[in-house]
Amino acid sequence: MHTLLGLGLRLALGFGLGAASIVSAAGDAPLDQLASLRWQHRIILVDARIPDAVERLRGATQAIDERDILWFVGHERRLQSNYPGPIGDALAADLAQRYFGRSDAAVFLIGKDGGLKASDRHLDLPRLFERIDAMPMRQREMKDAE
Numbered sequence: 001m002h003t004l005l006g007l008g009l010r011l012a013l014g015f016g017l018g019a020a021s022i023v024s025a026a027g028d029a030p031l032d033q034l035a036s037l038r039w040q041h042r043i044i045l046v047d048a049r050i051p052d053a054v055e056r057l058r059g060a061t062q063a064i065d066e067r068d069i070l071w072f073v074g075h076e077r078r079l080q081s082n083y084p085g086p087i088g089d090a091l092a093a094d095l096a097q098r099y100f101g102r103s104d105a106a107v108f109l110i111g112k113d114g115g116l117k118a119s120d121r122h123l124d125l126p127r128l129f130e131r132i133d134a135m136p137m138r139q140r141e142m143k144d145a146e
Helices: 002-027 055-061 061-068 089-100 125-133 137-144
Strands: 042-047 071-076 078-081 107-112 118-120
Touching: 002 078, 042 061, 042 089, 055 061, 055 137, 061 071, 071 089, 078 089, 089 137, 107 125
Parallel strands: 042 071
Antiparallel strands: 042 107, 071 078, 107 118
């Protein structure tokens, strides 16, 4: 009886550790599309034509974190970001084609629902934060935080 219980316990532990390894490996997969961020983050996309964009975004970390924002600054076919994991080459190419290559705008705001909320030629963070704070979902978030 003990051997069966021991075997069952070892199998359960082994399966649990194996599943944890799979989850860990999947967590290390590069981000290849913005759709996987839907309902979790707002997105600010900035073209590298704005030379001080990365510094300005990093300087607004507290406001960005409060609003669940991930930002991506496109430099040709590579991205700089506050995204905590690896970023795939496919994402940089997709953003270059879908946003930066199709518009004269240099800044894009994408809501948690995945929809384009604003675009502009300039990176005006206070105005972007005001726009986000006026969104119904953000209003609920702020009310729930009180």
